[in-house]
Amino acid sequence: PPFHASEADMAREAQRKWRGLDKSRRQRGNASRKGGSRNAPALNFAGQAAELWCPGGEEAFVTRMIQESRNVASQCLWFTSLVAHSASLTGIRKALKRSGASEVRVVEMSQGQKVSRFVAWSYLSPDQRRQWGRNHWQGK
Template sequence: MHSKNKHKKSYDFDALILAHPKLNSFVFTSPLTQKRTIDFAKSESVFHLNKAIFLADYGLRDWRIPKGYLCPPIPGRADYIHHIHDILHVENLSEQVKGLDVGVGANTIYPILGVQIYDWNMVGCDTSKDAVESAKHNVSLTPELLKKIDIRHQSTPANIFEGIIKPDEQFTFTMCNPPFFASEEEATRTTKTKLKNLKKAGPVELNFSGQAHELWCNGGEALFIKRMIKQSVAFKGQVKWFTTLVSKQENLSKLKKQLDKLKATHKTISMEQGNKKSRILAWTFPEATE
C-alpha cells in the first residue's frame, strides 16, 4: 500500500558511481548471479553505497559518519519508514507528521529518510554525545534539513522518552532500532555464524560496524523493548503510535502480553530485505486523551 515506491533492491551502479565516484572501488560482478554488487558484510562498502544512494536518490549534499559507527543499508531503513507511513495513512494521521527516532546514531538515516521521502518533521535522540554531534553535523551538511530535523542528547540512559519529549510536545509516532544483543560476546558469536553460513573466510567484522551502545545492552533486545513499552505509558497522551523493530521472533509473544496487560492496541508488521527478516511492533493507547 506504499504511496511511495519502496527503494529498488537492484541498483543502478552507473548512476550511483556518477554521484559518488569512490563507490566504484567497492563494486564487483558476482560470480553466482553475474550481476554487479558490493560486499554487504563489509561496513566500508555499505557506507559508500549508502552515501551514493543519499546523493543520487535523496538529494543530500553530503553524508558522513565516524569510522566504527553503525552503517546499515538504506533499503531496509526506508521500508520501516514506508510501513510507518502506511499505519499513519490508515489512521488518518498523514498531515503535519512529527516523528521521534530513539537511538538515532551517528548515521541519522531514519530522520533523513522521513524528511526526504515524506516531508515529515523529525527528532532524533541518542545517549552518546559523539553520536549526537555527528548526527547534527550530518544534518548541517544539507542545510534544507536543518528546518526539519532536531537532534537531542539523552543524558539519562535509563530513560527512553523522559528528557527528550518536552512537556506538551506532540508526536505522531516514535521509532527505534534497538540493540540486538545482550553482550559483545553474543554479537561476535552471531557474526561468526553468519560468516560461516556465507562461507566467508577471514577475520570477523561485525556486520555494518557499530559502537557498543548501538549493538548490545544488558538483557538485549527483549529487555530494552520491555522498558520502552513500560515507559511509553507515561507519554500515551503525547504520542499517537509507538513503534520498534523486533529482530528476534521469539521475543514477540512476551512483548504482546505486556501490551495486552497495559490495554494497548498493537499490531505486528513483517519486513524482509534479502535474507534478513525482521518485524515492526506498533502500539497505541486508544483511551489516551486527544
C-alpha cells in the same frame, strides 16, 4: 533496539554470519580471496557496542520502552520498534497487554532471506486516534 543480550552474544552471532557468508562464497566457487587472507571486520553490521547489545537483549529493551511509553501515552499517536528476533515477540506482546495498549500491530518485512518485523502500539482508541490526527495534521 540493541538485538543482543551481551557483547559475547553479539560476537558469536557475527562469527556465525561470517561463517555463513564464507560457505555461500565457497558454494558459488569464490573461495579464493586477494592475498589468501580474510580482511573482514569483526562485525558485519555497523554501530557502537551500546547500540548493539544490552542486558536482556531486544526483548528487555523493548519491554522497558513499552513501560516508558505508558508515561507519555497521550502524547504520541503510535509507538514503534523494530524487532529482529521473532522469539522476542511473545514477551513483547505480554508487556503490551500489561501496559494497557489499546491496539498492537506486528508488521513483517523481508528483503532476500532476511525477515524482520516492527511492532506498533497505541494507547489511544480509534476515535481518539482520528481526533489526534485532525488536531495534529489538519490544524486545531
